[in-house]
Amino acid sequence: KAGVTQTPRYLIKTRGQQVTLSCSPISGHRSVSWYQQTPGQGLQFLFEYFSETQRNKGNFPGRFSGRQFSNSRSEMNVSTLELGDSALYLCASSRGNEQFFGPGTRLTVL
Amino acid sequence: GIQVEQSPPDLILQEGANSTLRCNFSDSVNNLQWFHQNPWGQLINLFYIPSGTKQNGRLSATTVATERYSLLYISSSQTTDSGVYFCAVGGAGGYNKLIFGAGTRLAVHP
Numbered sequence: 001k002a003g004v005t006q007t008p009r010y011l012i013k014t015r016g017q018q019v020t021l022s023c024s025p026i027s028g029h030r031s032v033s034w035y036q037q038t039p040g041q042g043l044q045f046l047f048e049y050f051s052e053t054q055r056n057k058g059n060f061p062g063r064f065s066g067r068q069f070s071n072s073r074s075e076m077n078v079s080t081l082e083l084g085d086s087a088l089y090l091c092a093s094s095r096g097n098e099q100f101f102g103p104g105t106r107l108t109v110l
Numbered sequence: 111g112i113q114v115e116q117s118p119p120d121l122i123l124q125e126g127a128n129s130t131l132r133c134n135f136s137d138s139v140n141n142l143q144w145f146h147q148n149p150w151g152q153l154i155n156l157f158y159i160p161s162g163t164k165q166n167g168r169l170s171a172t173t174v175a176t177e178r179y180s181l182l183y184i185s186s187s188q189t190t191d192s193g194v195y196f197c198a199v200g201g202a203g204g205y206n207k208l209i210f211g212a213g214t215r216l217a218v219h220p
Contacts, residue, residue: 031206037151043196043210056205088151094206097141097160101153 001026004093004102012108018079021105025072025093031055032074033099034066037088046089049074081109112137112201116211123187123218131182131214133197141200141208142173144182146193153196156182187218 005024013019025032033056034046045058049068066076072093078085086109092099113136123129135142144156157164157171159180164171168187173180184191194215198208 033206033208035208035210042212043198045207045209048206050205056207058207090151090153092153092206092208097200097206098143098155098158099206099208100155101145103150103152106151 004091004100006089006091006102006105008105009103010106010108012110013081014110015081015083017081018077019081019107020075020077021089021091021107023074023076023091023093023102025074025091026095026100029093029095029100030072031094032068032072033092033094034074034076035090035092036060037090037104038084038086043090046076078107083109085109112139112199112209114197114199114209114211116195116197116214118214119212121214121216123216125187125189125218125220127187127218128183128185129187129216131184131195131197131216133180133182133199133211135178135180135197135199137178137201138175139199140202141198141206142180143198143208144171144180145196145198146191147196147213148193156195184216187216189218189220192216192218 033048048056068074145153161175194213
């Protein structure tokens with residue numbers, strides 16, 4: 001069974017731009033969660049989607065948003081990028097409690 | 111919210127040595143996972159272990175939910191075990207929100 005996939009793997013943007021990241025879950029998994037990893041803050045939960053509905057949200061500004069499609073694929077969007085948004089963005093999918101992570105998208109904001 | 115503390119923060123071993131990593135959490139959980147983060151950033155699932163004991167080759171884990179801690183044992187360590195080990199927990203009502211510890215950085219030298 002294919003694992004969680006994320007695209008793109010690497011991204012370079014400048015301040016003020018916006019970015020969209022994509023995540024395809026493991027087949028049959030309906031829950032997709034997003035996490036941000038930075039050296040200073042570690043791994044932090046962004047939000048979770050289940051059956052196209054946001055079910056939980058972390059403590060991030062409204063510039064961070066997401067959505068989920070009927071095939072469970074998910075996208076997250078960050079608008080008006082700031083230097084501090086440079087991070088590894090990880091998505092995870094699950095069918096029950098156990099979560100499985102994708103390889104991540106490394107975003108650099110210049 | 112739930113607090114997760116991992117110890118030690120750093121660990122240096124000679125190949126062949128055994129080690130124990132600890133994860134303390136501040137509230138009851140319905141999910142506890144151990145991950146190994148590879149050099150490219152992907153989180154590799156080691157154990158899903160909200161309670162009890164599991165073993166997988168040279169690795170084993172024990173969670174004592176009533177005392178709010180989990181232990182990850184690595185026996186006969188190899189250089190490929192190097193990397194960062196994360197403990198992550200999920201609480202009741204949190205759906206699939208995982209709260210991560212700061213990690214234990216393990217270096218195994220030949």
